[in-house]
Structure formats: C-alpha cells, structure tokens
Amino acid sequence: MFSGMIFIFAPLVVGYLISISQEKLLSAINKTTSYLIYVILSLMGLSLAALDNLGQNLQLILTYAATFFLCISLCNLACLPFIDRLMPIITDVKNSKVPLSSMAFESAKLIFVVGGGLIAGLLLPISLEWVDTASEWILFLLLFFIGIQLRNSGLTLRQILLNKHGMVIALVIVVSSMVGGVLSAVVLDIDLFKALAMASGFGWYSLAGILMGDAFGPVYGGASFMIELLRELVALVLIPMLIRTKPCTSIGYAGATAMDFTLPVIQTTGGVRCVPIAIVSGFILSLLVPVMMLFFVSLAG
Secondary structure, three states: HHHHHHHHHHHHHHOOOOOOHHHHHHHHHHHHHHHHHHHHHHHHHHHHHHOOOOHHHHHHHHHHHHHHHHHHHHHHHHHHHHHHOOOOOOOOOOOOOOHHHHHHHHHHHHHHHHHHHHHHHHOOOOOOOOHHHHHHHHHHHHHHHHHHHHOOOOOOOOHHHOHHHHHHHHHHHHHHHHHHHHHHHHHOOOOOOHHHHHHHOOOOOHHHHHHHHHOHHHHHHHHHHHHHHHHHHHHHHHHHHHOOOOHHHHHHHHHHHHOOOHHHHHHHHHHHOHHHHHHHHHHHHHHHHHHHHHHHHHHHO
16 A cells, blocks of 8 residues: 555656746646546546445445534634634734635535536446546646646745744644544544545645545545535635634635635735735645645555
8 A cells, every 4th residue: 555655646746846937837737737626526426426325325425524524623623713812913904805605606616527427427328447547547647737836836945934823823734633533533433544534635625535535435535525625615604704803713724725715815804914824824734635645545454
C-alpha cells in the first residue's frame, strides 16, 4: 500500500517542481483542472452505479457523511473561537451583499454531475469495468496539474511563516479534524486510519472524494465528497454571520476553500485584513490534503 501511495503522490510532487510564469499557460492549466474534476466526478457516479445493493450502499454513504460532518464540524467550531480570543483580528466591516445563492449553486452543480453519472450508469446498457482504470489515470493527471497550481499560487515560504494567524488556524483545523475523525471511527466502528483519511479533506471536496474513492471504493469516495461539499455550503452561510465577531472561526471553518472559492465572501464581509490570513490558511490546508490523506491511506491495510 505504501508503494501505491508513492505512485499516486509522485505526479503531485513533479507538478510542484514546475514553475510557470506565462499567465496564458497557467490559465489553460486552471481550466483543464476544472474540466478534469467534472470528468472524474461523473466517473464517480458511474462507479456508484456499478455497486451491488445500490440502495443499501447509498444509505451507508449518507450515514458516513452525516456522522463525519457532524463530528468534524463540532470539533472545528469548538476549537476555532479560542484563536479569536487569544489572537483577535480587527476586521474592516463591509455591508456589501454577497451573491450566496449563485455560489451555492456552483457547489450544488457538482452534485448534479455525480448524479448524472449515476443515472447514466443505471440506464445505459454499457459495461462499467473500465471506470476504475480511467479514474486512476485521470487522477494522476489531475494531481500533476494541482501540483503546478500550488507551486504557482504566488505564496512564498516567507509569506506563509510570517502570517501567524494563517498558520495557527490551519494547525487548529488539522488537529480538531483528526479528533473528529477519531470520534467518527468510534461511532461508526470503522478502521481508524480510514477515518483519519476521511477527516483529512479540509473542505477540498473534489480531491478528497477522488482520492478516497480510488483508495477504498465509491462508498468512501462518495461520503468524503459529500462531507467536504457540506462544509463549503455551510461555510457560505456562516462566514457572513460570524466574520465580524469571530473572523478566525469563519476563515478556519472554510478550510482549504478560504484561498479560492469562499475568499470573495471573506473579503466582502470581513475586509482586506482577512484576505492574507485566508489565503495562507487555505494554502496550507490545500497542500496538506493530498499529503495527509495519502499517508493515512497507506496505513489503512
């Protein structure tokens, strides 16, 4: 299993070693990555269609997703307010309206992609034996592009180390999420390392679902996808409500999405002082998702 981890992790490392200065090329890579995510999520739906006892497995996915989401969220929200108390941030309060409905639709659209793959797999008279192999190869390519994106995100090591709020927020999210993973393992009576891998998604729903699905099958992949997607949808609601009084809590709960998807909400409702904190914490968590998830996957026999 450890050799398999290295084989999957290698494209990410190779991609991270590539520095690109051409904006057009970076833009093309970003678009390609988005398209690949849609493709691989549709393949996830097809793999769900190939499951025996589909109804029972869907119920299992919902049970896993609900349990992990509640345990991880409660642990995150129990710990993050201490950062606001010990390291307070003065926010630039904004009253601008944020198009939360359109952003929520962008998240929900991914559910339709998975659902479309599931329906296609159930209705079309085609063999689905090729799906797992295709998913693995697309995953390798996706990790390669993600490595390039992380390397060319514009953040230097010095910028990360100097932003103490971002680093502390990321650390608290990692530790509290691991506690949530342990609680989930106890409640669901599943392998501890599988649970810790599930808890290492930190809001990156597409990559988390893909990695877990490739490692443990569509049940774990589907559940992991739903856990992190729920985090993002809840973050879109919590950020405008809490960021004025608890900015670190709001930024932290957004997880890895704080550096991209939820960043406009953070900036609009919390002001420019929250932006570098959100970018640093989101970057660290994004970098840790594949590292930690693949590490725990390698330990789960």
